[in-house]
Amino acid sequence: MKSNNVQWHSSIVTRARREKCNGHKGAVVWFTGLSGSGKSTLAHAVEDYLHSGGCRTFVLDGDNVRHGLCADLGFTDVERTENIRRVGEVSKLFVEAGNIVLTAFISPFENDRSSVENILSPGDFIEIYCSCSLAVCEKRDVKGLYKKARAGEINNFTGISSIYEPPRNPALCIETDVSTLDESVKMVIEILKRKNLINFA
Amino acid sequence: MKSNNVQWHSSIVTRARREKCNGHKGAVVWFTGLSGSGKSTLAHAVEDYLHSGGCRTFVLDGDNVRHGLCADLGFTDVERTENIRRVGEVSKLFVEAGNIVLTAFISPFENDRSSVENILSPGDFIEIYCSCSLAVCEKRDVKGLYKKARAGEINNFTGISSIYEPPRNPALCIETDVSTLDESVKMVIEILKRKNLINFA
Numbered sequence: 146m147k148s149n150n151v152q153w154h155s156s157i158v159t160r161a162r163r164e165k166c167n168g169h170k171g172a173v174v175w176f177t178g179l180s181g182s183g184k185s186t187l188a189h190a191v192e193d194y195l196h197s198g199g200c201r202t203f204v205l206d207g208d209n210v211r212h213g214l215c216a217d218l219g220f221t222d223v224e225r226t227e228n229i230r231r232v233g234e235v236s237k238l239f240v241e242a243g244n245i246v247l248t249a250f251i252s253p254f255e256n257d258r259s260s261v262e263n264i265l266s267p268g269d270f271i272e273i274y275c276s277c278s279l280a281v282c283e284k285r286d287v288k289g290l291y292k293k294a295r296a297g298e299i300n301n302f303t304g305i306s307s308i309y310e311p312p313r314n315p316a317l318c319i320e321t322d323v324s325t326l327d328e329s330v331k332m333v334i335e336i337l338k339r340k341n342l343i344n345f346a
Numbered sequence: 347m348k349s350n351n352v353q354w355h356s357s358i359v360t361r362a363r364r365e366k367c368n369g370h371k372g373a374v375v376w377f378t379g380l381s382g383s384g385k386s387t388l389a390h391a392v393e394d395y396l397h398s399g400g401c402r403t404f405v406l407d408g409d410n411v412r413h414g415l416c417a418d419l420g421f422t423d424v425e426r427t428e429n430i431r432r433v434g435e436v437s438k439l440f441v442e443a444g445n446i447v448l449t450a451f452i453s454p455f456e457n458d459r460s461s462v463e464n465i466l467s468p469g470d471f472i473e474i475y476c477s478c479s480l481a482v483c484e485k486r487d488v489k490g491l492y493k494k495a496r497a498g499e500i501n502n503f504t505g506i507s508s509i510y511e512p513p514r515n516p517a518l519c520i521e522t523d524v525s526t527l528d529e530s531v532k533m534v535i536e537i538l539k540r541k542n543l544i545n546f547a
Contacts, residue, residue: 214435234415
């Protein structure tokens with residue numbers, strides 16, 4: 146760490162005060178899976194449900210991170226790792242602020258996901274695997290990226306020219322090529338209730 | 347920008363919905379000034395006031411950023427610029443989430459502060475200059491850093507071996523070697539009220 150001479154002192158407004166004010170706990174709900182597996186769609190749908198229930202939430206995904214905080218990073222292994230590291234650190238800040246953060250990144254490497262879990266407090270990291278066959282993701286190809294990757298126009302594309310390491314022990318595995326969006330949202334909400342992060346019906 | 351093939355689509359839960367839910371607007375209150383000028387103390391005191399009034403707030407400062415998101419950065423001009431760029435991008439996300447973000451960084455370069463203002467929507471950046479003479483900051487020397495800088499143990503130390511460019515047109519200039527903390531908090535709150543970001547008494 147290059148940042149010597151920087152002391153940590155805790156905020157007067159603590160996480161506990163924020164959570165009491167919000168009526169729920171902070172946490173990171175980490176969606177991982179192939180491009181096209183439905184991570185972002187599910188994250189936003191869960192957020193909508195939680196927000197309607199009065200929760201303080203935020204979705205971090207490629208759309209709002211890759212254009213801003215990580216606009217200097219590409220998609221090599223090293224850059225993906227740095228991307229996920231930064232997302233982890235920002236998630237930690239949002240949790241400290243009392244939010245339920247929903248992240249939607251391919252996050253293909255197990256080590257990177259573990260590193261995020263390790264900077265958070267125990268219980269703050271809830272890993273959800275959006276499991277969907279490459280064939281289905283490629284057939285959907287909402288953004289036309291698989292076609293480009295197959296044509297060699299995009300390098301380091303997960304599933305085609307870069308590996309994906311599925312979570313070994315996720316809090317939840319959703320087969321997004323089988324479950325509907327509504328069913329998937331309910332599964333996520335059930336997990337959050339079971340972990341006592343939220344308490345509404 | 348290296349992040350091609352990433353499309354922007356807006357969240358279902360909009361900033362407007364979050365602000366309505368919170369009862370106040372989102373904004374970045376950007377404190378700038380020399381080390382020891384009281385930025386962090388003031389930011390936390392303002393946060394305490396706002397939180398007690400029911401606002402959703404968060405303080406970003408060296409303490410929670412330099413150890414995490416920016417732990418890979420030192421204090422050269424280039425690294426300071428990247429540090430402030432990242433803080434700006436994180437602030438933007440917090441504002442999008444409906445928060446009043448209070449940032450406490452020396453942020454010595456006018457260009458860096460302008461860059462942050464420019465990535466935000468008009469009116470979202472409120473610059474507050476904590477004006478305090480180098481002599482007073484050095485006399486306080488809470489963290490013992492000025493002593494180290496004078497002894498040559500710290501390089502690129504603002505005010506000693508690195509320049510500080512004061513804001514030309516801040517929303518507010520507080521002489522923190524003259525005003526008390528309570529007076530300073532009141533001045534900041536008045537600005538936020540005048541800008542219709544908050545509406546409590």
